[in-house]
Amino acid sequence: MEEQTQTATETADEGHVATSKKTIIVFSGDLDKMMAAFIIANGAAAMGDEVTMFFTFWGLNALRRPEKVQVKKPKSTLQAMFGRMMPRGPNRLGLSKMNFAGMGAPLMKKVMRDNNVMSIDELIATAKEQEIKLVACTMSMDVMGLREEELIDGLEFAGVGSYLAEADEANVNLFI
Amino acid sequence: MEEQTQTATETADEGHVATSKKTIIVFSGDLDKMMAAFIIANGAAAMGDEVTMFFTFWGLNALRRPEKVQVKKPKSTLQAMFGRMMPRGPNRLGLSKMNFAGMGAPLMKKVMRDNNVMSIDELIATAKEQEIKLVACTMSMDVMGLREEELIDGLEFAGVGSYLAEADEANVNLFI
């Protein structure tokens, strides 16, 4: 029987396929995991892949503007409390290990800078330049009371159905 | 050369393929990660996917019955200790962040209820209704001394070989 096939996943004997797609769910709000997610995403985009990152739950904190934003639709007491307690933006995220009540993150940032690793701000800027699709999970936004105006520019807003449709087209799907 | 192919992963130009399959390893016993796992699983099942969730290590705690169960085969001292200290059922799980010694989970549940997000109990019930396969990892059960009679009804019991066979057939495989 004759076998003729050409799929996005069969790259072994033909090198990297430029059209292959990657998705990453960014659930964790830890600086170290966030950096890993962006390093993988930027690497894939640099190799010509289409990449979509879905930010959900604590991961959304990386997309918050650093300043306090006056929101149009009022928040519930609990949502306002979550909003105050959760870190505003990537520079306030802690580490998943050796956080030492917040002391770990600046040390990790310094040692990364010393080694010419991109900062989280640069990683996010590069992701945007490379047209990585950054999607904020609308259900998580509703729960935590985060509004579009509190998040950085250039995001898309969608739910789990949109994620699944993209994951079906991708050949690498990670949950971080 | 003629190219003719039709695979589960090539869905870009033909929409969602109803027969595609998803697997999720649920390792974490955190309420927030558990909810994410069930939301993804239920979403995929609603779109017609076959979904298998493998509960291992702390993830097994979500499948425990809330009441204390008299087990047939006696547990070792350590297993009995693990059994007492680990949360019994999804309603006793904590959060991966902002847990505040257990205070975070009820607040998160309230804010989710306020926003009409399904509770973890409803998510599990929906998963069963949608015939998502819920598999308890037998090796983890042995280690932690959890017996079948301590877990909820409707589970399958299997090991890593079974997981791998299913993952091979799936186009999205997540570890949560």
Added chain:
Amino acid sequence: MEEQTQTATETADEGHVATSKKTIIVFSGDLDKMMAAFIIANGAAAMGDEVTMFFTFWGLNALRRPEKVQVKKPKSTLQAMFGRMMPRGPNRLGLSKMNFAGMGAPLMKKVMRDNNVMSIDELIATAKEQEIKLVACTMSMDVMGLREEELIDGLEFAGVGSYLAEADEANVNLFI
């Protein structure tokens, strides 16, 4: 229209395809997650899969030699501090839950030994015997100041590009 295809991911009706490939990013340095990663990897290798594990960030600690190693290239103060504070080797890793300031890991090890589960040392030895490719992330090594001579034998050293090339060829890619 005639459909003829044979891909690594279409295994439903023909059993496990021996040539299929798996990749696992091992980011976490928790003993329990490390064991899960090796159990999955060893299971896949036993079924004939090609498996690559990429150790990055805290995951690198599992590959450290247990003894203090005199390094050739001097470390910065911060790198030396990270080196002293991070666990040296798999036997000093803690648990992701119920760690109890380090007390949890020995109890978990004992209960695993009681149930004839392989120790982390045995899992790593088996991985090597089965020719699982163990790759240390060079960027993480630079950041944390970990040198090749501080890590166990038999490793490869590579970056994110190498990971992505392998993931493109694999049908299961996990982030643990």
